[in-house]
Structure formats: C-alpha cells, structure tokens
Amino acid sequence: MTLNHDRLERDLAAQSFAAPSLTFAFYGRVSTEDNQDPASSMHWQLSLANTLIFPRGGVIVERFFDVGQSRSLPWQRRPEASRLLAALRDARRGFAAVVIGEPHRAFYGNQFGLTMPLFAHFGVQLWVPEVGGRIDPDNEGHDMVMSVFGGMSKGERNRIKVRVRTAMASQTQLEGRYLGGRPPYGYTLKDLGPHPNPAKAADGKRLRGLTPDPQTAPIVKRIFGMYLSGYGIFAIAEALTRDGLPCPSAQDPARNRHRDGHAWSKSAVRVILRNPRYTGRQVWNKQRADEVLLDVNDVALGHTAITRWNQPDKWVESKELAHEALIEQAAFDRVQEMFQQRARTGGAHRAHRSRHPYVFKSLVFCGVCGRKMQGTHSHGVAYYRCRYPQEYALSTKIEHPRTVILREDLLIRPLDTWLVQEFSPLQRRHTVAKLISQAQLEAPVPAAAVPLGPTVAECDAKLARYRAALEAGADPAVVAGWIAETQAARKLAEQGQANAAPPDKTDSISHLSEDDIIAILDDLGDLVTALGDAEPERKLDVYRNVGLSLIYHPETRTVRASVDLAAHRWDLVCVRRGT
Incomplete structure (x- = not known):
C-alpha cells in the first residue's frame, strides 16, 4: 500500500512564511489494518505533525510508521520504531528532530520515560502537539504531561479489553452466538442471515452458526458410544484409524498444517470427549491470553501473550441450545463422570523409582519412521524404543515393526572408541582434511550482487x-x-x-585456518578422552557438544551416527546383536 502525502506537504509548505530550517523525522502507528485504514491514519497523524512544525520552519524528510503493531509493545519491538531508535545512533542521519502527531499511539504506560533519555543522549529533539512544540527533558511539566498521556493510553487499551470480553461473554451466554474460530470436529458452518450490527451488515458481514457435518458427525457419536461401552482412548484411536476414518487434521488440513493427518491420536479423542459444544450449547472462554514478561531481567522489553487453558468453571456456556446437539446432555455428563472415576481409581500408589539417566537422551532416531526413540528401562538395562501401532503403519503405508528396540550398552563402547580415534592427535590432521574438503564440496557459489540503485x-x-x-x-x-x-x-x-540472503553458515568452517580447526579439535579431544570413566550425565553433555545424532536401522541392526561440526557428517558404527 502506497502512502503518498507529497501534495499535503507541498500545500502546507506553500502556506508557511518561514523557510525550513530544521529537518524532522515523523513517527506514527496504526494498530491493525482490519479496523483502520493505514493510509488514512497516517494522513491525519502526518497532518497534525505538519501543522505543528511547518509554521516554525520545519520539514519532514523521513517517515517511520508502524502498521499492525500494538501500542503495548515497547519501541524496541516495533519494526519502524526500532529503526528510528537505530537512526538516532547514526551521526549521519538526515534529521535533527522527531515529530509525533499523536502521542497516544506512540507511547504506552511508562514507554516515554524509557525512550526520552535516548533522544536527549543523542541530541535529537522530540516534538509533540500536546506541549506545543519541543519537549524539554529538564521540564517537569513536560514530563508529567507525557506520563499522563502514557497512562491514559494504557487505560484506554484496558477499557477496550474489558468491554470486548464482557460483550463476548454476554453474546455467548444470552444469545448463544458463534463468535468465530475453527468449528469443532463434527460440525461445519452455516449462514444465519445478516449481522445484527447495522454497520457490519452494511459491510456485507453475516452471522454464522454450527450445523452437523454429514461426514464427521457420525464419527463423533461413535467416539462417545465406544467410550460409554468401556473402550479406552487409545483403543478408540486405533479403531478409528484401522477403519480409515478421517481424523481432524485429515478432515481440515488447511487449518491443521502442523499435523500430518495420518492417524488418530489419543489427544484428539480426548479433546472431543471433553468438549461440551457437542451438547448443543455454545461455549466461550476455554482459553485465555496471559501477558507475561518477555525477559524477567529486562522489564523494559515488555510483555508477550501466552495462550493458556482455563479451568471448566471459567468457561461461559449459553443458557439455551444454540445449535443441533450431537450428544445428549445425560450421555455427555456420564462421560465426564467416567473421566473423573478413572482418574481417582488408578492403580495403587507405588514408591517413586529413581530417575534413570540416559546417555543418548533425545539423540536416537528410528530409521523407519524418523521419530525420536524413547528411553525405557527393563531389569536394570537401558533401552531405546519406537512403538508404532499397526494401524498407524497401515495408514502411512510404512512397513514398521510394532516395536523397535535398541540396547544402550551395546552402543556405548563402539561409539566412544570411534570418537576417541577420530579426535586423537594422530588422526586430527586427517579429520581436518576431511572437514575442509567437505566444506568445499558443500559451500554454495555466491550469487553476484547487482546494485539496483545507490548504496x-x-x-x-x-x-x-x-x-x-x-x-x-x-x-x-x-x-x-x-x-x-x-x-x-x-x-x-x-x-x-x-x-x-544471509551468508550460509555451513560454509563458516571454510573461513577457518587449519590451525584454528586443530585448536577446536584439541578442545573436543580433551572432552572425548574423558568419556571412558564419565558419568551418564557427563557423557550426554559431551555427545551434545559434538552434535551427535544416531539413527537406528532395525532391518540391518546398524546405527548411522553423525557428528555435527559446522554441518559436516561421518558414518559411524555397526551394532551387533541388536533387536
């Protein structure tokens, strides 16, 4: 979107009787493009700024305008505001002052107190209409006025949040209105007519509601029926996968790109069984957005929003039925009681076992499906296993054993022997040669930079x-x-x-001299030589420091190991008697 205000500046410049003597940078902000037109917002903010500076001989030579950035974000985390702060540090900047047309949009809370010292330090003036011109950093009145505006900005944002949340709660509870978001599995959306808000109706917006999906609604009913019949969550997931029924991520892949959609998971079944919207009532406030400090050691960086689940007593449900129910209320309540009973009637409490350390924790991958193998102990022996149900393998067309198991102790000695040999003083020259030759093979050819304009x-x-x-x-x-x-x-x-394009980091080792690489290998060699008598936790630290990764192939009972030093890899050992 092009924001062109040259005509406005020329008109205001023609009305000015004083020749421009002070160059300004303009800063403004608009919250979201959905609610406000960025071009119009920038126009009126720029008009206020020009009205302030042009009669005094000022001219705007550069603009910084943030679009879609919340006022609660500190200046360092807004793209354009951050660029403006960087420009303050540049002695060759093309402006001597900064003008802000609407401080409400620029400063929030205590942001003025954290930002103004930077302007004063670099000798850049800050002009705002509220003080009639330049802010004097030593003037207590100016500081108080700007602090008040920051507090008003924060209060305005909080009032908007309260009004919106209160309105949404009322619309859910009293009207049963669908408030957006992804429809739950088993439902699709239908048109309910024009929006009740006249302004939104004039824009063509319409109300939508939930209606049963002919393809997936029967699957939801089957899930509840199986659970009431005594099936567990995992058994339900396996049965649905075996019968080829689409899971939520397969039914709507466009809105579930983070899922592979191959098979049903226990979590998907559990979410369906705990969702009260299948009883025909609308539910809101199942999640909330908490604002937490981005860095507890640097409060000036502000907060970030984290989505968290609310307890069921915080949910807001409609008083009346809002859409067609898939599950009777009595059946849904019975399912919730069964969840609670199974949670209370678990097995007898056992004494906690000591935590078993795994020397290859999160470093072992299954060569069949590519997933990380999980650590487990049996009779005092550590194993790594990949459990892949048969139904999952059928859905993904993978010939995967039901369980792949690798003993840890069969791998430790050959792996340590290889590492000690590879990083030994006699072998380091050969290792260096392999590193350099591999880097030359993998290094991309840089494209010639063609300047498209002045630098x-x-x-x-x-x-x-x-x-x-x-x-x-x-x-x-x-x-x-x-x-x-x-x-x-x-x-x-x-x-x-x-x-x-940033420089390719895989080529970074090619910029090191042979002596530099040898020095790195010397440090790693000192670590490797200590592997023999090291505790499991220490071994894990060493393996991670050298970038170790292990891929176990059960069909050949071999492990392909790689060590990642600037993304250069080698084949490793063969494990005999693997299972």
Whole structure:
C-alpha cells in the first residue's frame, strides 16, 4: 500500500512564511489494518505533525510508521520504531528532530520515560502537539504531561479489553452466538442471515452458526458410544484409524498444517470427549491470553501473550441450545463422570523409582519412521524404543515393526572408541582434511550482487554534500527536497541489504585456518578422552557438544551416527546383536 502525502506537504509548505530550517523525522502507528485504514491514519497523524512544525520552519524528510503493531509493545519491538531508535545512533542521519502527531499511539504506560533519555543522549529533539512544540527533558511539566498521556493510553487499551470480553461473554451466554474460530470436529458452518450490527451488515458481514457435518458427525457419536461401552482412548484411536476414518487434521488440513493427518491420536479423542459444544450449547472462554514478561531481567522489553487453558468453571456456556446437539446432555455428563472415576481409581500408589539417566537422551532416531526413540528401562538395562501401532503403519503405508528396540550398552563402547580415534592427535590432521574438503564440496557459489540503485554509503555521501550546501547558503527549500529524495533512496538501499540472503553458515568452517580447526579439535579431544570413566550425565553433555545424532536401522541392526561440526557428517558404527 502506497502512502503518498507529497501534495499535503507541498500545500502546507506553500502556506508557511518561514523557510525550513530544521529537518524532522515523523513517527506514527496504526494498530491493525482490519479496523483502520493505514493510509488514512497516517494522513491525519502526518497532518497534525505538519501543522505543528511547518509554521516554525520545519520539514519532514523521513517517515517511520508502524502498521499492525500494538501500542503495548515497547519501541524496541516495533519494526519502524526500532529503526528510528537505530537512526538516532547514526551521526549521519538526515534529521535533527522527531515529530509525533499523536502521542497516544506512540507511547504506552511508562514507554516515554524509557525512550526520552535516548533522544536527549543523542541530541535529537522530540516534538509533540500536546506541549506545543519541543519537549524539554529538564521540564517537569513536560514530563508529567507525557506520563499522563502514557497512562491514559494504557487505560484506554484496558477499557477496550474489558468491554470486548464482557460483550463476548454476554453474546455467548444470552444469545448463544458463534463468535468465530475453527468449528469443532463434527460440525461445519452455516449462514444465519445478516449481522445484527447495522454497520457490519452494511459491510456485507453475516452471522454464522454450527450445523452437523454429514461426514464427521457420525464419527463423533461413535467416539462417545465406544467410550460409554468401556473402550479406552487409545483403543478408540486405533479403531478409528484401522477403519480409515478421517481424523481432524485429515478432515481440515488447511487449518491443521502442523499435523500430518495420518492417524488418530489419543489427544484428539480426548479433546472431543471433553468438549461440551457437542451438547448443543455454545461455549466461550476455554482459553485465555496471559501477558507475561518477555525477559524477567529486562522489564523494559515488555510483555508477550501466552495462550493458556482455563479451568471448566471459567468457561461461559449459553443458557439455551444454540445449535443441533450431537450428544445428549445425560450421555455427555456420564462421560465426564467416567473421566473423573478413572482418574481417582488408578492403580495403587507405588514408591517413586529413581530417575534413570540416559546417555543418548533425545539423540536416537528410528530409521523407519524418523521419530525420536524413547528411553525405557527393563531389569536394570537401558533401552531405546519406537512403538508404532499397526494401524498407524497401515495408514502411512510404512512397513514398521510394532516395536523397535535398541540396547544402550551395546552402543556405548563402539561409539566412544570411534570418537576417541577420530579426535586423537594422530588422526586430527586427517579429520581436518576431511572437514575442509567437505566444506568445499558443500559451500554454495555466491550469487553476484547487482546494485539496483545507490548504496547506503553513496546516499550518506550525498546527504553530507547537501548539508554542506545548506551551510554555504544554498536555498533551503531546494536542498530540503534533495534531502527528502536521498533519504527515500537510502531507505530502499537499507531494505535491500536487509532482504539480502544471509551468508550460509555451513560454509563458516571454510573461513577457518587449519590451525584454528586443530585448536577446536584439541578442545573436543580433551572432552572425548574423558568419556571412558564419565558419568551418564557427563557423557550426554559431551555427545551434545559434538552434535551427535544416531539413527537406528532395525532391518540391518546398524546405527548411522553423525557428528555435527559446522554441518559436516561421518558414518559411524555397526551394532551387533541388536533387536
């Protein structure tokens, strides 16, 4: 979207009787593109800024405008505001002051107190309409006014949150209105007519509600029926997968891209059994967004939103039926009672077993399905296993044994022997040669950079000449136009640098000398030589430090191991008597 305000600036400049003598950068913000037009929002904020500075001889030469960024985000976490703070540190910046047309949109809470010291430190003025011009960092009145505006901005946001949540709770409880989101498995959406809000109805928005999906609604009924008949969650999942019935991620893959959709999982069955919307009532507030500190050691970085589940007593349900029920209320209540009974009547409490350490924790992968193998103990012996139900294998067309097992002790000695040999002083020259040759084979050929316009350095040189021309007595209006044009070109050059492909890290080792690589291997060699008598936890640290990864192939009873040093790998050992 192009935000062009050159005509506005020319009109205001023509009305100004004072020649421009101070160059400004403009900063503004709009919250979301859905609720506000960014072009219109920038226009009126820029108008306020120009009205403030033009009569005093100011001209805006660069603009920073955040779109879709919440006011609660600190300046360091807003893209354009962060770029403005970086520009303050640049002695060759093309502006001497910053003007903000609407401080409510720029500062939230205590953000002004955290940001203004940076302007004062780098000698950049900050202008706002609320104080009639430049903010004096030593003026207590100015500081109090801006702090009040920050508090008002925070209060306004909190009031909006309360109003929205209260309205949504009322609409759910009294009207049973569908408030959006993904329809639960077993339902699809239907049109209920125009939106009751006249303004939204005029925009073409319509109400939608839940209606049973002919394909998946019977599956939901079958899940509840099987559970009431005594089947466990895992048995239900296996039966549905065996019969080829689509799971939620297979039924709606566009909205479940993080799932493979191959088979039913226990969690999917459990979510369906615990969802009260199948009784025909609308439910809201099952989840909440908590704002937690991004970094407890740096409060200035602000908060981040984390989605968490609410307890059932916090859910809001409609008083009346809002859509066609798939499950009777009595049957749903019985299922919830069975969940509670099974939780209370578990096996007798046993003494806690000591925690077993695994020397290859999270480092062993199944060569058939590619999943991580889980650690387990049997009769004091550590194993790694991959349990893959037969129904899952049939759905994915994988010939996978029901259980793949690898003994840990069969792997430790040959692995340690290989590592000690590979990093031994006699072998290090050969290891270095393999590293360098592999890096040369994998290193990509860099593409030639074709400049599409002036570079940042060239733009900076032009700006320096323009400032010299101003000091020599050149026409300020003409020079201001040159500066604005060059600033725009410099911004494009910076974006080109930011969008350039980053250097390939896999090639980083090719930039090291042979002595540098030997020094790294010396450090790793000292670790490897301590493997023999090391405790399991220490062994795991060493394996992770060298980037170890193990892939077990049960059909050949071999393990393919790799060590990741700048993404260079080697084959490793064969495990005899594997199962």
